[in-house]
Amino acid sequence: MKKIIKLEGLCCANCAAKIEDEVKKLSGVEHASLSFMTQRLTMEVEEKRVDEIIEAARKTANKIEPEAEFKVLR
Template identity: 80%
Template sequence: MKRIVKLEGLCCANCAAKIEEGVKKLSGVESASLSFMTQRLTMEIEEDKSETIMEAARKLANKIEPEAEFKILR
Protein backbone atom coordinates (compact mmCIF):
# COMPACT_ATOMS: atom_id res chain seq x y z
CA MET A 1 0.00 0.00 0.00
CA LYS A 2 1.36 3.39 -0.97
CA ARG A 3 1.12 6.29 1.50
CA ILE A 4 2.21 9.89 0.91
CA VAL A 5 2.81 12.41 3.68
CA LYS A 6 3.60 16.12 3.38
CA LEU A 7 6.07 17.43 5.96
CA GLU A 8 5.49 21.18 5.74
CA GLY A 9 8.21 23.24 7.37
CA LEU A 10 11.02 20.71 7.04
CA CYS A 11 14.12 22.83 7.72
CA CYS A 12 17.04 20.93 6.24
CA ALA A 13 18.10 18.02 4.06
CA ASN A 14 19.93 16.41 7.00
CA CYS A 15 16.68 16.20 9.00
CA ALA A 16 14.93 14.75 5.94
CA ALA A 17 17.62 12.06 5.64
CA LYS A 18 17.31 11.17 9.34
CA ILE A 19 13.52 10.88 9.09
CA GLU A 20 13.77 8.76 5.93
CA GLU A 21 16.27 6.37 7.51
CA GLY A 22 14.16 6.07 10.66
CA VAL A 23 10.98 5.34 8.72
CA LYS A 24 12.75 2.69 6.64
CA LYS A 25 13.55 0.83 9.88
CA LEU A 26 9.92 0.67 11.04
CA SER A 27 8.34 -2.76 11.03
CA GLY A 28 6.02 -3.16 8.04
CA VAL A 29 7.71 -0.51 5.87
CA GLU A 30 8.82 -1.99 2.56
CA SER A 31 10.36 1.24 1.22
CA ALA A 32 10.46 4.94 2.06
CA SER A 33 11.73 8.06 0.33
CA LEU A 34 11.63 11.63 1.65
CA SER A 35 12.37 14.50 -0.71
CA PHE A 36 13.54 17.67 1.02
CA MET A 37 12.68 19.71 -2.07
CA THR A 38 9.03 18.62 -2.26
CA GLN A 39 8.76 17.85 1.48
CA ARG A 40 6.99 14.58 0.64
CA LEU A 41 7.50 11.25 2.29
CA THR A 42 6.45 8.37 0.04
CA MET A 43 6.16 4.93 1.62
CA GLU A 44 5.22 1.42 0.57
CA ILE A 45 3.80 -0.25 3.66
CA GLU A 46 1.94 -3.37 4.72
CA GLU A 47 -1.76 -2.55 4.58
CA ASP A 48 -2.70 -4.30 7.81
CA LYS A 49 -0.16 -2.18 9.75
CA SER A 50 -1.07 1.16 8.16
CA GLU A 51 -2.34 2.96 11.27
CA THR A 52 0.53 1.75 13.45
CA ILE A 53 3.15 2.72 10.87
CA MET A 54 1.65 6.16 10.24
CA GLU A 55 1.58 6.95 13.97
CA ALA A 56 5.17 5.74 14.42
CA ALA A 57 6.29 7.83 11.41
CA ARG A 58 4.52 10.89 12.87
CA LYS A 59 6.26 10.45 16.24
CA LEU A 60 9.63 9.96 14.56
CA ALA A 61 9.21 13.06 12.39
CA ASN A 62 8.09 15.15 15.39
CA LYS A 63 11.10 14.00 17.41
CA ILE A 64 13.59 14.96 14.68
CA GLU A 65 11.78 18.01 13.27
CA PRO A 66 9.14 19.27 15.75
CA GLU A 67 8.34 22.35 13.65
CA ALA A 68 7.29 20.34 10.58
CA GLU A 69 3.59 19.67 10.14
CA PHE A 70 2.76 16.02 9.33
CA LYS A 71 -0.11 15.90 6.80
CA ILE A 72 -1.27 12.60 5.31
CA LEU A 73 -2.06 13.21 1.64
CA ARG A 74 -2.82 9.67 0.55
Protein backbone atom coordinates (compact mmCIF):
# COMPACT_ATOMS: atom_id res chain seq x y z
CA MET A 1 0.00 0.00 0.00
CA LYS A 2 1.35 3.43 -0.93
CA LYS A 3 1.40 6.13 1.74
CA ILE A 4 2.44 9.76 1.28
CA ILE A 5 3.48 11.89 4.24
CA LYS A 6 4.31 15.59 4.26
CA LEU A 7 7.17 16.61 6.54
CA GLU A 8 6.86 20.39 6.67
CA GLY A 9 9.84 22.20 8.11
CA LEU A 10 12.73 19.88 7.28
CA CYS A 11 15.86 21.93 7.89
CA CYS A 12 18.31 20.18 5.59
CA ALA A 13 18.84 17.46 3.01
CA ASN A 14 21.07 15.57 5.45
CA CYS A 15 18.21 15.20 7.94
CA ALA A 16 15.91 14.07 5.12
CA ALA A 17 18.45 11.42 4.10
CA LYS A 18 18.77 10.19 7.69
CA ILE A 19 14.99 9.91 8.07
CA GLU A 20 14.72 8.06 4.76
CA ASP A 21 17.46 5.60 5.74
CA GLU A 22 15.82 4.87 9.11
CA VAL A 23 12.33 4.47 7.64
CA LYS A 24 13.70 2.00 5.06
CA LYS A 25 14.89 -0.17 7.96
CA LEU A 26 11.41 -0.43 9.52
CA SER A 27 9.82 -3.85 9.38
CA GLY A 28 7.01 -3.89 6.81
CA VAL A 29 8.43 -1.09 4.66
CA GLU A 30 9.03 -2.34 1.13
CA HIS A 31 10.23 1.01 -0.28
CA ALA A 32 10.70 4.53 1.08
CA SER A 33 11.82 7.79 -0.49
CA LEU A 34 11.97 11.24 1.11
CA SER A 35 12.48 14.30 -1.07
CA PHE A 36 13.91 17.32 0.73
CA MET A 37 12.68 19.60 -2.08
CA THR A 38 9.01 18.52 -1.85
CA GLN A 39 9.26 17.48 1.82
CA ARG A 40 7.29 14.33 0.99
CA LEU A 41 7.94 10.84 2.25
CA THR A 42 6.56 8.17 -0.06
CA MET A 43 6.40 4.63 1.28
CA GLU A 44 5.24 1.25 0.04
CA VAL A 45 4.16 -0.67 3.13
CA GLU A 46 2.46 -3.89 4.11
CA GLU A 47 -1.27 -3.17 4.12
CA LYS A 48 -1.99 -5.03 7.36
CA ARG A 49 0.62 -2.95 9.25
CA VAL A 50 -0.06 0.56 7.90
CA ASP A 51 -0.90 2.25 11.21
CA GLU A 52 2.02 0.63 13.02
CA ILE A 53 4.47 1.66 10.29
CA ILE A 54 3.17 5.24 10.12
CA GLU A 55 3.57 5.63 13.88
CA ALA A 56 7.12 4.21 13.72
CA ALA A 57 7.95 6.61 10.85
CA ARG A 58 6.53 9.51 12.90
CA LYS A 59 8.74 8.60 15.88
CA THR A 60 11.78 8.28 13.61
CA ALA A 61 11.15 11.68 12.02
CA ASN A 62 10.57 13.33 15.41
CA LYS A 63 13.82 11.91 16.77
CA ILE A 64 15.88 13.27 13.86
CA GLU A 65 13.92 16.45 13.02
CA PRO A 66 11.65 17.37 15.96
CA GLU A 67 10.58 20.70 14.44
CA ALA A 68 9.13 19.11 11.26
CA GLU A 69 5.36 18.67 11.14
CA PHE A 70 4.30 15.13 10.18
CA LYS A 71 1.06 15.01 8.11
CA VAL A 72 -0.33 11.90 6.42
CA LEU A 73 -1.62 13.05 3.00
CA ARG A 74 -2.84 9.68 1.78
